[in-house]
Amino acid sequence: MSVFRTTPRASNVPSGRLTRLALLGTMTTSVAGNMAVAGLREAARGKKLDAKDLLLTPSNIRRIADDLARMRGAAMKIGQLLSMDTGDILPPELNQIMARLRADADYMPPKQLKTVLNKSWGDKWLRQFERFDVRPVAAASIGQVHRAKTRDGRDMAIKVQYPGVARSIDSDVANVAALIRVSGLIPKGFELKPYMEEARRQLHEEADYEREGQFLQSFRRLLRDDNAFVVPELHADYTTKHVLAMSFVTSHPIEDAFKLDQKQRNQITENLVTLLLRELFEFGLMQTDPNFANYRFDPITGRIVLLDFGATRRFQSKIVDQYRRLFQFGIAGDSEGLRAIALEIGFIVPETEAHHQQALLDMIEMAFTAFRDQEAFNFGNTVLVQKMNNAANALAADGFVPPPVPMDVLYLQRKFGGMFLLANRLKAHLPITEIVRRFVPI
Numbered sequence: 001m002s003v004f005r006t007t008p009r010a011s012n013v014p015s016g017r018l019t020r021l022a023l024l025g026t027m028t029t030s031v032a033g034n035m036a037v038a039g040l041r042e043a044a045r046g047k048k049l050d051a052k053d054l055l056l057t058p059s060n061i062r063r064i065a066d067d068l069a070r071m072r073g074a075a076m077k078i079g080q081l082l083s084m085d086t087g088d089i090l091p092p093e094l095n096q097i098m099a100r101l102r103a104d105a106d107y108m109p110p111k112q113l114k115t116v117l118n119k120s121w122g123d124k125w126l127r128q129f130e131r132f133d134v135r136p137v138a139a140a141s142i143g144q145v146h147r148a149k150t151r152d153g154r155d156m157a158i159k160v161q162y163p164g165v166a167r168s169i170d171s172d173v174a175n176v177a178a179l180i181r182v183s184g185l186i187p188k189g190f191e192l193k194p195y196m197e198e199a200r201r202q203l204h205e206e207a208d209y210e211r212e213g214q215f216l217q218s219f220r221r222l223l224r225d226d227n228a229f230v231v232p233e234l235h236a237d238y239t240t241k242h243v244l245a246m247s248f249v250t251s252h253p254i255e256d257a258f259k260l261d262q263k264q265r266n267q268i269t270e271n272l273v274t275l276l277l278r279e280l281f282e283f284g285l286m287q288t289d290p291n292f293a294n295y296r297f298d299p300i301t302g303r304i305v306l307l308d309f310g311a312t313r314r315f316q317s318k319i320v321d322q323y324r325r326l327f328q329f330g331i332a333g334d335s336e337g338l339r340a341i342a343l344e345i346g347f348i349v350p351e352t353e354a355h356h357q358q359a360l361l362d363m364i365e366m367a368f369t370a371f372r373d374q375e376a377f378n379f380g381n382t383v384l385v386q387k388m389n390n391a392a393n394a395l396a397a398d399g400f401v402p403p404p405v406p407m408d409v410l411y412l413q414r415k416f417g418g419m420f421l422l423a424n425r426l427k428a429h430l431p432i433t434e435i436v437r438r439f440v441p442i
Helices: 017-044 051-055 058-071 073-084 092-098 110-121 165-183 193-206 209-222 254-259 262-283 317-332 335-345 354-372 383-397 407-425 432-437
Strands: 129-132 143-150 155-161 243-247 285-287 295-297 304-306 312-314
Touching (some): 110 155, 110 243, 165 193, 193 407, 209 243, 262 317, 317 335, 317 354
Antiparallel strands (some): 155 243, 295 304
């Protein structure tokens, strides 16, 4: 039996709403102050830096990453989502700092952990375990995962939610929104409120572990005949609103697959891309969080272990049909069809200036052309990413303000973008058009 003891990287989760408000407020004020000082200093030198340059300094990013990792909860979750979208835009040293938010939160000290479990399981819970490892095997934004073995022989992975996470979501989201506004990174005229409201709604859903357990079971059923994947088994008798118990599956981080040969890396990536398309076009049910930590693999069998179904979302047939037509027009090289479906989905709106509409459509065609013109697209080649980034930066510099898209579209684009980044990390070569044609009639 493991002994509860404090470890060097353990830190109490600040659970009081006022405490979290003060911490986020202090962080926001400090970052804003640093930006102002840096701006005045550069102005004195005759230089004028934009808000992005003033915010994305090593000291500011380190402060944000450290504070959010210590706070955990909704504040850190939003930081994770923002860091997933950076791609190759940030300098390598800043990317490394922000990566902490994706896989390396602080974790609860043993005393706080025991208090949380006592509330969920009662103070006699320890008697039911042959072993309970106090040091977590993973610590993320909303909870941390422990390995344990029950006296009836079940080897479990137990996710324990940080105290105060659920009740602090609303205030965390409001304060992170304030930080984003202070940063000056969002275009003038961009409406942030609906996105923050959706983040708040999603986080409340993710904080319900009983709901996540139901989706875990759903995916286990959907993929029961697919030998490419492993979905842990839910242990409902140990699962509560704030504790999720499932079978422990030995595996490695998905990023470690970069050590495998090209054929194996291609197969792993193809399996994940195929799953993404099945989620959209067959299941109408998708795990929408592309955090790399949600995917692991067994180096012996090559099977992919799927984790964390808190961000699972159902899609209506309307959006599924729209994306089917988007792929059809894109693969066929039908520019007029792409324009029509881009308007229907909401990527552009009639009020968008004509040259901005065309620039955005050119970006969409750029991606489809790259996939269509190569028998096997090389995700390790960053030329497409650089071209897309350059085009996006030029659009922003020209005053383009993205129209508010439906939330389903936002989640889908996030998942597609995350999968692209993972394929890039594994330097996979895939016949994307051929894979898409399995699901989309051309």
